[in-house]
Amino acid sequence: MTAADHWGPPALSMRGIRKTFPGVVALDGVDLEVRPSEIHAVTGENGAGKSTLMKVLSGVHPHGTYEGRIEVEGSERRFSSTSDSERAGIAIIHQELALVPQLSIAENVFLGNERARRRFGLAVVDQEVSVARARDLLERVGLDADPSAPLGELSVGRRQLVEIAKAIAKQVRVLILDEPTSALNEAESDALLRLLLEFKEQGIASILISHKLGEVTRVADRITVLRDGRSIETLDGARGEVTEERIIRGMVGRDLEHRYPGPPGGAGPVRFEVRDWTVDHPVQRGRRIVDGAHLEVRAGEIAGLAGLMGAGRTELAMSLFGRSYGRYVRGTLLKDGTPLAPRHPAEAVAAGIAYVPEDRKELGLVLDDPVRSNLTLAGLGRLGRGGVVDAAAEHAVAEDLRTRMGVRCRDNGQAVVELSGGNQQKVVLGRWVYTRPDLLVLDEPTRGVDVGAKYEIYEAVRAMAAEGACVLLISSELPELLGMCDRVYAMCEGRITGCLPADEADQEALMTLMTGAPPAGAAEGGR
Amino acid sequence: MRAAAAGGAASVRAALRGNARRYGMVIALAAIVVLFQILTGGLLLRPANVSNLVLQNSYVLILAVGMMLVIITGHIDLSVGSVVAFTGAVSAIMLAEWGLPLLVVLPLAVLVGGLIGAWQGFWVAYVGLPAFIVTLAGMLVFRGLTLLVLGGESVGDLPSSARRLATGFVPGFEAGGVDLVPLGLGAAVAALVVVGLRTSRSRALRHGIRVVPAPAALAVQALAVAAVLALCAAFALHSGVPWVGALLLVLIAGYALFMAATVPGRRVYATGGNPKAAELSGVRTKRTVFWVFVNMGALSALAGLVFTARLNLAAPGAGTMFELDAIAAAFIGGASASGGVGTVVGAVVGALVMGVLNNGMSIIGLGVDWQQAIKGLVLLVAVAFDVLGKKGTLASGLEGLRGLFGGRGGGPSGTAGTDGAGEGSPLHGAAQREPAAQEAGDGGVEQHHRQGVQQ
Incomplete structure (x- = not known):
């Protein structure tokens, strides 16, 4: 008994x-079936072939460059461009939004x-x-904005809604969303997922590509898991799978008992x-972005910093890192009780900050x-002998870091652009491992990174803390912070x-602190 | 045995393909030389003409080296022609009217050039104005100042010491009718090149760094030695080593080493490749850009002095269009308009391509009209090959062209890009990068970061 018996075509x-690039088999026998009005998630580690599959489906890789058969509502289709697939009712929303900030929302x-x-x-x-027409479409996607306003005024999350409005303007039957929530905060993600559920009621199917398993399990009817270019299985929510x-x-072909090393x-x-770190917006004078922040980090510990988008976390971190963000107002940074005042990332690096x-x-x-x-890049000073880079020493250092971080690449001469997101992230982290920092600040280190690579990154960070780094x-991701x-x-x-403290914290308690400032006085760190 | 030979040939081919970017222009230069050697009936490589080629192109070579650095940082300098004119005029006045010796004027001119570079570097690096605008302004400003200091007239009659710099030769040492200085110099340079290449290769091998296969390495060494020896033989057969040639040799070797092997050189590349990432890795990107402009100014002054001395005249209109020659040389030599890519040797090869074209076309009596048009096309084709070669095969580029004219984007499988990243045709690659470029206009937190970094 196949699904088709129940659901029609x-x-x-x-x-x-099957899709190959010279020297690489990107897809090797993938089956995917999407029922009318279902939310079908596609998951897999980075490099498993999700994006390639979607490019095949949307006509980016035209018919003839792959093997296999694509059917839309029971009849075979051969797309030679994205406009072909759009005419067949398939629209893809890329990770990088294809919008023009200078044009109005309606024009977009x-x-x-x-x-x-x-x-x-x-x-x-x-x-x-x-x-x-744009106003109607915006209403349909739940975006309250003036269609004649420039798109550039919208936040990233709201732009995503414009992108979806753009897709449904083309009479879409199947909407493909590639990591749609990676740049969204919790509330925006919720709104987006609710929208997918509404579309489902209206008969629009969605293919949701996501690393965030929490949201996948919440909204998806079925899930197809890819691994190494193959479709491993399709899990059905109705069967409780x-x-x-x-x-x-x-995804990883094994059980990951612990998702966090702890x-x-x-x-x-x-x-x-x-102490009292205060930073203003770099351009808009007097707009406070970080306001009297206090925090401390102990040797050998991992301290977390939670907050919604726009809370000022990144801005605080970058401003501490040699004032690379905004206009410094006041505040002190103490290392072992001695004030530090790095005014440039170079000075921050010299002071042992990464x-x-x-x-x-x-x-x-x-x-x-x-x-x-x-x-x-950050440790060239250590490699230079009289200002000359020792190529052999550099190679040795790179090999050591590559093995230690588990960067998967052809050799250390390969361009990083060719690596997967997880491996790229390991390279950035490895750069700072080499400088042996006393304080390592990590900003969303596992965003867009697959489960296996995440764990390796966690372990590398934990190892640095174990060696005494702050x-x-x-x-x-609150589970990540708590874990x-x-x-x-x-x-x-x-x-x-x-x-x-981690043992007293839970997601609700953190969320309360993240969403509302408690009365003044309670803002001091610790308890 | 045969299999081994075939394997060796295949590995050489693979290495050539992998380094097509690096060797492509050298091969093109060789082809152009051979072509004009035939077209000119052997005149091109006559010793007198080779010597002349070096003298003729000396200032473009100097400018191309500086321009390559500017372009690697992702900027451009349109003012070098005017700076050449201005510094040339100032040098001529100091030499001819004030009677200062060359050894005083040379450092003073370079200082003036450096100050001009500092002025422009200040606006580009620290104020953040686009280099295109700053140096376009500089082009006008320094042309105007040239007219001002010259009072609208030419200054000539330089002392012989200055003229010797641009047109003279290192005193020879003859033995048995052969000048030993150029031959000795050639042997020394060739030995240095071979020893340098071999030691870096053997060190690389010892540390397990991937290198080109032995036959390819040998071919490169043989080519380099042959080129150096041929050049010096030509010098020996003519009037000896030009002073400018010796100066160029030192400059090119120095800058090539600086960019390839030193920490500051690596920071120039990183600054051009991704300024924000470089900044957040502790590279002082503003300072880097500033000094690259100072360097461009100083080299412009050197070129200005050489050019003025060569003509024995500082004219108000000197150096017009030099910036374009230098920019063309850098791009023909493999620079990327988006920065982060290019080598000093590439700039030299690019300048020589233009120089040989100029010289060869003049010898065969082609008019300036055709010369301009052909040089323009060579620039276009060289960069097109480079860009298409990077994206995949030329075939996929042509496929993109077909798509442009309404044909089917698809085609036989396996032609959709060879980069393995699945970019597809170049047209599609461009379409995919667009959103990233648009992100520059992003509002919200991301914008703050950018401004923060740029501040």
Whole structure:
């Protein structure tokens, strides 16, 4: 008895998809079947082939460059471009949004699909119709915004909704979302997932590609797990098969009993102390971004920093790291009781501070450069002998870091742009392992990283703490903070609103601190 | 046996493919030299003409080296032609009217150039204005100042010491009718090149660093030695080693080493490759950019002095379009407009491509009209090969072209990009990168970071 007996022809079916690039088999026999009006999640580690599969489906890889068969509502389709697949009702929303910030929301919604009238033989954009139609579409996706306002005024989360409005403007039947919540905060993610459930009621199927197993298990009807370019299994929620443990087993091919190595339990002396740290917006004078932050980190411990998007966590971290963010107002940074005043990342590095940025591609890596020089970028001073880089020593250092961090690459001369997200993240982290920092600040170190690589990153961080480094871990994933940290600070609207020891903290308690500032006076860290 | 040979050939081919970017232009240069050697009936490689080629292109070579550094940091300098004119004028006045000796004027001119570079570097690096605008302004400002200091007239009649710098030769030492200085110099340089290449290779091998296979390495060494020896033989057969040639040799070797092997050189690359990542790794990117502009100014002054001395004249219109020659040389030599990529040797090869084209076309009597058009096309084709070669095969580029004209984007399997990352056709690659570029306009927290980093 197959699913088709119950449901009629599937909205979409892909059979035996095989796609190779020179030297690499990206997909090796993938089957995927999406029923009409279901939410179908596709999960898998980075490099498992999710993105390639979606590119095959959406016509980015045209028919003829892959093997296998794609059917939409029972009839075979051969897409030679993304516009072909869109005509068949399949729309993909990429991780990097394909929107133009300078144009208005309405113009973005109808980008490439403009509402136009013929005037003197020319297609002239019909502004009124565009705006009116855009307003309807925005309402449908639950975005309360003026369609004629520039898109650039919207937050990342709200832009995603514009992207979805753009897709449903094209009469979409199957909506593909590639990591849609990776840049969203909790509330925005919830809203987006609710929207998918509404679409389901309206007969629009969704394919949800996500690393966040929590949201996958919450909304998906069925889940197809990919591993190494193969579809391993399709789990059916109706049969109670959708559990995080089951998915992880499918993704990594083994049981991950512990998803977090646990807090290092370091109880050394306080080595770093931040007092009354206050930072203003770099351009808008007087706009306070970090407001009198106090925190301390002990040797050998991992301290967490929780907060919603816009709470000022990244800004606090970057401003501590040699004032690389904003306008410093006041505050002291003490190391072993002595004030430090790094005014540039170079001075921060010299003072033993390391910062792993949130956005590894934008802020972390020189993408076209080899793994080797990315690993040694912050420690070139140690490699130089009289200012000359010792190539052999650099190679040895890079090899050592590569093995220690478990970076999977052809060799250390491979360009980092070719590595998966998890391996890129290991390179950024490895760069700072080499500088042997006293304080390691990690900003969302596992964002967009698959489960297996996550665990390796956790272990590397824990090992650094065990060797006596102070670690400050910024994360939006509360389970990660609770699983890794000895203590967790919460931040809200630029202020530290509390600090909970890991054994007393739970997600609810943290969320309370993250969403509302308690009365003044309680803002001091610790208890 | 045959299998081993075939394997060796295959590995050489693979190495060539992998380093096509590096060797492509050298091969193109060799092809151009051979072509014009035939077209000019052997005139091109006559010793007198080789010597002349070096003298003729000396200032473009100097500028190309500086420009390569500027382009590696992701910037551009449009003002070098005007700076050449201005520093040339100032040098001519100091030499001819004030009667200062060359040994005083040379450092003073370089200092003036450095100050000009510092002025422009200040606006680009610390104020954050686009280099295109700053140096476009500089182009006008320093052209105007040239007119001002020259009073609208030319200054000529430089002392012989200055003229010797640009047109003279290192005194020879003849024995048996052969000048031993150029031959000795050639042997020394060739030995240095071979020893340098071999030691770096054997060190690399000892440490398990991947290197090109032995036959390819040998071929590179043989080519380098042959080029150096041929050049010096030409010098020996003509009038000896030009002073400018010796100066160029030192400059090129120095800058090539600086960029390839030193910590500051590596920071220049990192700054151009991703300024934000470099900054957050402790590289003082603003300072780096500032000094790269100071360096460009100083090298412009050196080129200005050489050019003025060569013409024995500082004219108000000197150096016009030099910036474009230097920029073209850098791009032909493998620089990337987005920064982070390029080598000093590449810039030299690029400048020589342009120089040989100029010289060869002049000898065969092609008019300036055709010369300009052909040089323009060479620039376009060189960069197009580079870009397409990086994205995948040329075939996939042509496929993209077909898509552009409404044909099917698809085609036989296996042609959709060879980079393994699944980028597909170049057209698609461009489409995919667009959103990333648009992110520059992002609001919210991300914008704060960027501004913070740039501050």
